[in-house]
Amino acid sequence: MLSLKIALRFLRSNKSQTALIVVGVAVALSVQVFVGSLLTSLQDTLVNETIGNSSQVTISSTEEDGTIDGWEVYLEVAEENDDIRAISPTVDFNGFLIKDIIAEPVLVRGWDMDRAEDIYEISDRVVEGRLPGKEGDVMIGIDLSEETGIIPGDSFTVRTPDARDTGVEVVGIFDLEVSSINGLWLITTLDTSREIFDTGNVVTSIEMQVTDVFAADTVASALQEDIDEGDLGDGVEVVDWKTQNGQLLDALTAQGSTSYMIQSFILISMIIAIASLLSITAIQKRRQIGILKAMGIRDGAAGRIFIMQGFLLGVMAGSLGLVMGLGILLSVPRGSIQLSVSWSFVIASWLVAVISATLAGLGPARKTSKLSPIEVIRDE
Numbered sequence: 001m002l003s004l005k006i007a008l009r010f011l012r013s014n015k016s017q018t019a020l021i022v023v024g025v026a027v028a029l030s031v032q033v034f035v036g037s038l039l040t041s042l043q044d045t046l047v048n049e050t051i052g053n054s055s056q057v058t059i060s061s062t063e064e065d066g067t068i069d070g071w072e073v074y075l076e077v078a079e080e081n082d083d084i085r086a087i088s089p090t091v092d093f094n095g096f097l098i099k100d101i102i103a104e105p106v107l108v109r110g111w112d113m114d115r116a117e118d119i120y121e122i123s124d125r126v127v128e129g130r131l132p133g134k135e136g137d138v139m140i141g142i143d144l145s146e147e148t149g150i151i152p153g154d155s156f157t158v159r160t161p162d163a164r165d166t167g168v169e170v171v172g173i174f175d176l177e178v179s180s181i182n183g184l185w186l187i188t189t190l191d192t193s194r195e196i197f198d199t200g201n202v203v204t205s206i207e208m209q210v211t212d213v214f215a216a217d218t219v220a221s222a223l224q225e226d227i228d229e230g231d232l233g234d235g236v237e238v239v240d241w242k243t244q245n246g247q248l249l250d251a252l253t254a255q256g257s258t259s260y261m262i263q264s265f266i267l268i269s270m271i272i273a274i275a276s277l278l279s280i281t282a283i284q285k286r287r288q289i290g291i292l293k294a295m296g297i298r299d300g301a302a303g304r305i306f307i308m309q310g311f312l313l314g315v316m317a318g319s320l321g322l323v324m325g326l327g328i329l330l331s332v333p334r335g336s337i338q339l340s341v342s343w344s345f346v347i348a349s350w351l352v353a354v355i356s357a358t359l360a361g362l363g364p365a366r367k368t369s370k371l372s373p374i375e376v377i378r379d380e
Contacts, residue, residue, distance in 0.1 A: 002297070002301060004308050006305050006308075007305050007306070007308035007309040007312060008312065011309060011312060011313075017277065018313070021273060021274065021277045021313060021317070022313060022316045022317045022320060023317075023320070024273055024317075025270050025273055025274065025313070025314075025317035025318075025321065025353070025357070026316075026317045026318075026320035026321035026324055027321070027324065028266050028269055028270050028273075028321070029266070029270065029317065029318060029321025029322065029324075029325065029349065029350075029353050030321045030322075030324035030325035030327075030328060031266060031325070032262070032263050032266045032267075032321075032325070032349055033321065033322060033325025033326065033329070033345075033346060033349050034325050034328045034329050035262055035263070036262075036263055036345055036349065037325075037329050037340070037341060037342065037345065037346075038329075039258070040340075040342055040345065041340050044340065051213065051241045051245070053119065053120050053121055053176070054119070054120070054241075055088075055119065055205075055207035055208060055209070055241070056208065056209050056210050056213060056216045056240065056241045057084070057207075057208040057209075057210055057216050057219055057220045057223065057238065057239070057240045057241075058205050058206065058207050058208065058238070058239050058240075059074050059078065059205060059206040059208075059223070059227075059236050059237075059238050060204070060205045060236065060237060060238075060239060061204060061205065061235060061236060062234070062235055062236060062237050063235045066204050067199060067202040067203070067204055068202060068203050068204065068205070068206070068235065068236055069202050069235075071089060071202065071203045071206060074206055074227065074236060075087060075089060075206060077223070077226050077227060078206060078208060078223060080226075081219065081222065081223060081226070083210050083211055083212070083215065083218075083219045083222075084208050084209070084210055084211075084219060084223075085118070085209055085210060085211050086115070086118035086119050086208060086209040087115060087206060087207070087208050088111060088112055088115035088116045088118070088119050088206070088207045088208075089112055089115070089190065089203040089205075089206050089207075090109060090110065090111060090116075090190075090203055090204060090205045090206070090207055091108075091109075091110035091190055091193040091194055091197075091199065091202070091203050091204055092107060092108065092109050092110070092193075092204045092205065093107075093108050093160070093193065093196070093197045093199075093204070094106070094107055094108070094161065095107075095108050095158050095159055095160050095161070095186075095196065095197075096158070096159040097140075097144075097148070097150075097156055097157075097158065097186065098156060098157040098158070098159050098165070099148065099150065099154075099155075099156035099157065102148050102156075104144065104147070104148060105184070106140075106144070106158070106184060106185070106186040107184050107185050107186065108158060108186045108188065108193055108196060108197070109185055109186065109187050109188070109193070110188050110189060110190045110191075110192060110193020110194065111187065111188075111189065111190065112189075112190055113131055113132065113133075113189065116207075118209070119207060119208075119209050120176075122174060122187070125174045125175055125176055125177075126139070126172050126173070126174055127142055127173050127174065127175045128151070128152055128172060128173040129152035129170070129171050129172030129173055130171055130172050131171070131172060132171055132172070132187065132188050132189050132192065133171070133189075134189075135189065135191050135192050135195060136167070136168050136169055136192060137168070137169060137171045137188060137189065137192065138158075138168045138169070138170055138171065138186055138187065138188040138192070139170070139171065139172040139173065139174050139186070139187040139188070140170055140173060140174075140185075140186055140187075141173070141174055141175070141176070141181060141182030141183055141184070141185055142173050142174065142175045142182050143179055143182035143183035144182065144183050144184070144185075144186075145173045147183065150170055151170065151173070152170050152171055152172055152173065153169075153170065154169070154170050155167060155168065155169045155170070156168065156170070158186070158196050160196065160197055160198075164196075164197070164198060166195060166196045168188070168192070168196075174187065190203075213241075214242075216240040216241055216242055217240045217242045217243065219240070220238045220239065220240035220243075221238075223238045224237070224238040267352065267353075267356055270317075270353060270356055270357065270360075271356050271357075271359070271360045274310055274313055274314070274317075274356075274357045274360040274361075275360040275361075275363055275364075277313070278306050278309055278310060278360060278361050278363070278364040279363065279364050304365065305365070306361040306364040306365040307358060307361040307362065307365050308361070309361055310357045310358045310359070310360045310361030311354065311357065311358040311361070313357050314353050314354035314355070314356065314357025314358055315354055315357075317353065317357065318349075318350045318353035318354050318357070319350070321349075321350075321353065322346060322349070322350055325346075325349075326341065326346070329341065
């Protein structure tokens with residue numbers, strides 16, 4: 001293609017100028033890839049650490065005693081929703097850990113262990129012992145264990161607010177990496193929790209995780225509508241993490257906006273840099289373009305020379321920028337933030353760079369297409 005060959009020749013005719021703009025744009029793109037990947041990884045880390053292993057949508061009781069009777073119906077409704085990936089009924093009550101002179105407040109959490117595993121991944125958090133398996137088995141947090149000196153194999157009494165005592169045996173110690181949880185939760189089975197508090201076949205909540213964390217409010221609304229339309233009773237409400245964690249959501253939204261703003265400024269700077277170079281090239285090559293037109297090259301072909309130059313600059317700068325950006329990203333020491341590479345973002349960044357560079361050639365191309373060979377001869 002004639003326009004492409006001429007564009008390559010123009011770029012080669014001033015190699016230092018071409019190299020300078022390619023490196024400059026590549027540096028800008030590498031910053032975009034690094035910053036975009038860093039902010040995305042930071043957002044993923046925040047989400048995983050705060051709500052990744054917790055309930056994202058919860059059916060809770062609005063009754064005075066805090067229990068849900070006939071909870072199996074609500075469980076079935078939730079299981080019919082394809083946007084919900086994990087469901088776990090829970091029996092939670094406050095009580096006291098009593099052993100000798102020790103009296104510590106605890107939150108007794110009764111779980112269906114198999115279902116709860118899909119949400120809390122509790123088996124990966126066991127630091128000593130095992131999960132509760134039979135009635136009377138409990139796990140305590142690592143902070144509570146250190147504070148009380150209780151270890152697997154020890155027994156103690158759980159006392160309810162109405163002074164009902166039940167003996168239990170510690171079979172494991174967990175670490176959920178949250179001090180308030182490790183020092184307060186006492187995890188057991190549904191049946192054991194019901195036995196301790198003498199509740200019968202009830203739950204206090206049904207906890208769920210969804211396939212798209214940021215669509216939790218939509219899923220919760222749809223689930224509430226299904227419950228209301230099914231006339232299943234007025235004793236429950238559906239809540240989601242976004243409603244309960246407004247400050248966290250605002251922080252994540254602000255972080256996303258900052259990322260888009262930074263990338264927009266970088267994109268604008270790339271377009272300006274390449275457009276400036278091509279405008280200068282159009283002026284420098286005005287005589288050559290006039291001669292080509294006098295020899296019969298069409299206006300469209302003459303204009304496409306600078307569009308092709310923009311395209312070639314975009315490909316070269318984009319490719320170099322991706323290599324530099326990935327190199328910086330992979331060289332960063334791994335810490336609490338798990339840096340990850342989103343290849344869809346990387347490829348999109350490259351495509352945007354190439355398209356933007358190509359579009360930057362439209363201005364010089366338009367001027368070149370209107371250039372008259374007679375004007376060039378007169379100027380000479």
